[in-house]
Amino acid sequence: MLKDKKKYLEHINDKGQIIILRKILDDIEKVIINHSVVSSDFLDPHQRKLSYSILNRFSDIDYYEEGGYDYAERKIIIMYPEYLRHTDLDNEVSAIEVRTKYRYSNLNHKDFLGALLGLGVKREIIGDIIVSDDFAHIIMSKELKDYILLNLDTVGKESVNVKEISLQDIYIKKDExxxxxxxxxxxxxxxxxxxxxxxxxxxxxxxxxxxxxxxxxxxxxxxxxxxxxxxxxxxxxxxxxxxxxxxxxxxxxxxxxxxxxxx
Known part of the structure; x- marks a missing residue:
């Protein structure tokens, strides 16, 4: 057990992130005690920066981040015992394509996110949502993938088709x-x-x-x-x-x- 967890949070000025960072400490504890591999929720860059300020204080664990593609905004942190190699670990992230029936749909990021939340999915296990004219690529925890493939059939008022795609096929949208x-x-x-x-x-x-x-x-x-x-x-x-x-x-x-x- 980690003793006096509060000392690892004393340097955190953004008190709104304390709950997330306490989860990171709980994950660190699981890695140390169980010698297991543990993944965080999807975090934004600020949350990851704060997490690293804690993770870097533990020499017996290692970590890396994964968001499906290099420039992802939201990523998970995979924590594991330092004697393992991250290249030998399973990927904890999956991607799906949600394609609308008609080209040039008016659906936007909020519509796709709303459809997922409407299925009872928590925001924390959804990564980036990349919206194009007639489809969206959604990155998520691999444990969520099958549930979404089975249950997501409409976004807004439009019927959609859903399939899994490889991470290499994620659409990289240029900033406009x-x-x-x-x-x-x-x-x-x-x-x-x-x-x-x-x-x-x-x-x-x-x-x-x-x-x-x-x-x-x-x-x-x-x-x-x-x-x-x-x-x-x-x-x-x-x-x-x-x-x-x-x-x-x-x-x-x-x-x-x-x-x-x-x-």
Missing amino acids: YEKVYTTVSSLRLDTIVSSAFNLSRNDSSKIIKGEKVKVNFQPIDNISYCVNEGDLISVRKKGRMRLESILGESKKGKLKVQINKYI
Whole structure:
């Protein structure tokens, strides 16, 4: 048994992730005691970063991440005794293709996720959902695959066909975004959010203080938080954007920036 688990969480400032990190500690304990291989739920990059800050404190276990493809946003962490080789372990992730009957469907990410949740599936065991014109590729825990193949027959109001695909056949969708060139008075979070989404400073401040904004997947409620070049910012019900580059100063002393707003 791990003694005094609280000490492994003392450095965590994001208290909203404590439950997830306690699960990671429980998984570590299972690996150590049972000499078994244990997989986490699907985690976003911020959650994985916090998990690694704990995992790296244990020399007798090793781990790797798997999301179905290299650039997956959501991935699981597979933990195992350090004397094993991860190349000898079974893959814990599967992928399915959900194809609509008619081409150029209006179904979106929310529709596919909603259909899965409607089957009683927990969000934590679903990875990325990649939506194309007439199909979606969904990454999930391999234990969930057969249940979905058997039960998923509609998404929204449309009938669908479902089949398993290999991870090598996952559709890699290129990011689509609108380039916005603008000037800002500073790199404060409220200033960047206001500029990107055409909001007043008052409105952007309310959104940030209302805990509806994440920077690099980490919830931020400080309007004065300084955004860095390359940071990914998501605003609930507004979308995502990236501060792609800082291009210098204008004649009036403002910062010229490029913002990529994802479509």
